[in-house]
Amino acid sequence: xxxxxxxxxxxxxxxxxxxxxxxxxxPCTTWAQSxxxxxxxxxxxxxxxxQGRLLSSDRPIAExxxxxxRELTPTGTVRRVIPPPPTPEEREREREAAxxxxxxxxxxxxxxxxxxxxxxxxxxxxxxAHQRARATALQQVQAVIDxxxxxxxxxxxxxxxxxxxxxxYRRDPHSAPPALKQRLAQNAEQRQLQAQFLADQEREKTRxxxxxxxxxxxxxxxxxxxxxxxxxxxxxxxxxx
Numbered sequence: 635x636x637x638x639x640x641x642x643x644x645x646x647x648x649x650x651x652x653x654x655x656x657x658x659x660x661p662c663t664t665w666a667q668s669x670x671x672x673x674x675x676x677x678x679x680x681x682x683x684x685q686g687r688l689l690s691s692d693r694p695i696a697e698x699x700x701x702x703x704r705e706l707t708p709t710g711t712v713r714r715v716i717p718p719p720p721t722p723e724e725r726e727r728e729r730e731a732a733x734x735x736x737x738x739x740x741x742x743x744x745x746x747x748x749x750x751x752x753x754x755x756x757x758x759x760x761x762x763a764h765q766r767a768r769a770t771a772l773q774q775v776q777a778v779i780d781x782x783x784x785x786x787x788x789x790x791x792x793x794x795x796x797x798x799x800x801x802x803y804r805r806d807p808h809s810a811p812p813a814l815k816q817r818l819a820q821n822a823e824q825r826q827l828q829a830q831f832l833a834d835q836e837r838e839k840t841r842x843x844x845x846x847x848x849x850x851x852x853x854x855x856x857x858x859x860x861x862x863x864x865x866x867x868x869x870x871x872x873x874x875x
Contacts, residue, residue, distance in 0.1 A: 677713075678706040754849060755856055764853060768846040772839060779835045786828045793821050 680690045681698035689695050694716065695703060703716040720728065758764040796818050803810040 676708045678708065679716075680704050680706060751852065751856055754853055758849075758853055760857070761850070761853070764846070764850060768842070771842050771846070775835055775839050775842065779832065779839075782828060782832050782835065786825065786832065789821060789825045789828060793818075793825070796821060 677692060678690055679692070679694055680688060681695050681701050681703040683689050683697050683701070689697060698718075700718045702718060705713045705716060707713055758767065796814065799814055800807070800810055800818065
């Protein structure tokens, strides 16, 4: 028989059973077999057991531990669906799938490493080429550092001139013109920014050295390995660092 369209006519203690049956798509003859009391905390767990009965409880149902259970609100809305634990066969399939994923990821990493190494060999056929590239990268950073140091020196000279102007007002610093105070503040801010910039460039030099050192270790290993035709790679004399 179909479920009542107006649960208000059903006893209050059974309304939530109608909601559970509707949520599970069951006929009312099924939910009517349940005799579980209405849960006090408002949470309803429902499931269909092996005999096709609708079971309800205020906690997960032991008889349906191997079946799908639904957690409902008192109005019958599905709050969440609780799947059964995986079977041994399903767990074995999951482990096999995880193993295959791990092997595929390892193979992809190895392929990427081989590609990177081949690019290094193509770019740096010998140690002399690698050292020239290192020197060029360091020279570029050093040129930026030298220019920044010149600007820092200009800011220091400007500070000295401003300090000399401020000396005129040393007996009454509050009488110094606002424009002079503003120039002093701007000079201090610029010197601070310049110092930070120089520190960043010095760190960049260190990063360049570290990167080229790491590349050189990899390249020396690759140069020592025989090529596909059996000849030696990196025949140029090594540059000692």
